[in-house]
Amino acid sequence: MGIKFASYGAAREVTGSNHLFQINDSRFLVDCGMFQGKRIPSEEKNRIFHYDPASIDAVVLTHAHCDHSCRIPYLVMKGFKGNIFSTPATRDIAGLIMADTAHIQEKDAEWLNKKKNPVPFAPLFGTKDVLNCLNNFVTISYGRKFFVSDSVECCFYNAGHILGSSTAVFDCGQNRKIAFTGDLGRPGTPIIHDPEFIPDVDYLICEATYGNRLHDPIEDACRQLTEVIHETIARGGKIIIPAFAVERTQDIIYYLHLLIDQKKIPKIEIFVDSPMAFNATSIFRVHQECYDEKVNEQFIMQNKNPFGFDNLHYTTNVAESKKINDLKDPCIIISSSGMCEAGRILHHLKNNIENPRNTILIVGYMAEDTLGRKIANREPEVKIFGQSYKLRARVKILNTFSAHADYKDVMKFVGHMNLERLKKVFLIHGEDDALAAMGEHLLSIGVKEVQTVEPNVEYSLF
Ligand SMILES: [Zn+2]
16 A cells, blocks of 8 residues: 545645545544634534544644644544654643633633524533543654554654644655654744754655745844833833743743843833743743753753743732732733733733833734734724723734744755655645745755645645
8 A cells, every 4th residue: 555645634724734644554643733713614624524533543743732733632532542642742732732722612612602502512622531632642752763653653853833843754664754844943943942954755744834924033032022121111111912821921931031131121020921821831841851052051051940030920810910900110911812812911901002101012923803913903992801992002013933934944944855855845734825935935946846735635645
């Protein structure tokens, strides 16, 4: 039997990553993520597997983001019994993200069913299902080879995207190799290692999220952050930072710690107001194997915690969270959800958005139709908890924090491989414009053939 590959998600779109490999007599998935976006269509797509979950031998999970991991509990509910291979950090972060997703769905169900919908809404999975699927995980460090099935060996390389993220390289025997990038990060990202180059392969399945975009240089992050903090303190205001609880929050904390140590910013009070961010930071603390040299030199070798310092406070209960509001002095509040759709950030925005002395600092991607996007677009008036508020606070956008490679980063990554050997690059995980542009960029560096992967289509390799 030959080698076949099909994408049942993240083909011509950026969520729902789910790919089936059939190699010799084994069938395994790479990633099993949720479709996100508008509720009704995503909800329907999330309930369909285009294969029998019981027929799948294993799952290889590249990283913990919801759009890569969060249908795993549902897969197990539907009969999957095999191993789920990931790095140790990915297992821990995925556990947190899957549990959070279960919790959000359970709350959605409560709220939607109050409205007496003709068809009651049932969560895709619950917290129990998350705990159950964690037993299927087998964790493997970067660079250690393991067998996905009798005839397929795999090795994880650091993808530099989020804590624990990996690029998977499969050796299918007879010197036939296939690589799957997962989501690729950017060189220079704080805390975690840069993306690693991978060995030469015959086929590469590559993400193309930013196939048509270039990011601002990462080196600018600290300088811009310093400027915003000084400007806001000078006006006597507060800095509100909506941030994803995993990775972006830790990136910001790490930078603020550096800036305070270097005395580039004064020691004002900093609040991380998100129980999920607190839990995620605890996971970051134990996975020191994922840190880059800078963190090791600046913190670990000196016996210092990169995510803890005098004026940094993690608030985990509502009473503490409410107290932040009474503070009159300038301070920094980091809270989630990252796109301002739910969570405690809404309270901080409500309390601070109408004061022109304050700054709302945007450090992440804001999807269409979210409150975060409306603020980033500086709409004069926005709705929070159903009430209108005037957007009088200053809005600053830092584009330096993307966790995804831009097209030049991907060109460098692919260009490092033996292009003579590389038969074809399959592009996934991108909108149409990004996919088309990335295809052109890769052909321009000498890649022989580029194929945009169509959803639910089986491709034969070798
Ligand atoms: Zn990702």
